[in-house]
Amino acid sequence: MTEIGQRRQANLELYQFGDSPCCMKVRMVLAEKKLPWQEHFLKSWQFDHHQPEYLSLNPHGTVPTLIHDGRTIIQSNVIAEYLDDVFPDPICLIPVDPLLASKMRQWMFEEQDYLFKLIVVLSFNTMMKLRVQAFGLDQLKEWSKLHPSQIIAQDYLQRVVAPADMEAVKQATEKFRWHMERLEVQISEIGGPWVCGDMFTLADICLVPIFDRIEYLNLENLWEGLPAVTQWYDKIRERDSYLESVHPFEYRMWGPKKSIEDYPYSEDDYPVDS
């Protein structure tokens, strides 16, 4: 079968939340590969990702989960590499050179092990707590009954209701800036425009959803004065795959750029997810 025929026949399903950085990463790989896929949208605020049916696919109760021809693949970085291995056309996103490939994976780990954890702290303290105001505590308590583990559900409710931990926010922004300075060195030393030089790779795709979230939190100053990082972000936002995979503003959760007053919750749409 030709490569185009193979792509048309690819049977790909993605379980996801729209706003999730890990899911945007996978959507962007799918877009680079021009692969059609079917969406299974999970409502995180109603704990769809903790229901037994979903846990049988992904025991961690996290998104994304990819199903390819009935086979399940979890962990966003693993999914990204899997898609590149199985669908090498029309663009290959992993360098052949082992040293460059190791550099790419190093930045993929940097995103998973550090940057992602930092944006969880920043998001939780600045966006997630808005859910109490937006939905109302009674509604959140009602939904929490849908969680199969009441210990986890109560812990979640307490964290959402607790006042923002501004010391944790301060520490997370300082750490984030440190990673940005290292990224500046990486892109400028290799000559850009991408993290691994001339070749656009999975490292670029893994990092961009983190930038998207930071920008949505009005924290773009975290790469202020870093020209290589700034140019990298400007350039990646011109790619079709970015435009196809970035979550539309209308469906985003509330945050500094989207106030509850201007965008009140309506039963008819799904303006929020994790």
Ligand SMILES: N[C@@H](CCC(=O)N[C@@H](CS)C(=O)NCC(=O)O)C(=O)O
């Ligand atoms: N290492 C995992 C992380 C997955 C993850 O934490 N996903 C978030 C969304 S970006 C999630 O499902 N959060 C919901 C929860 O933890 O309850 C991956 O890369 O797939």
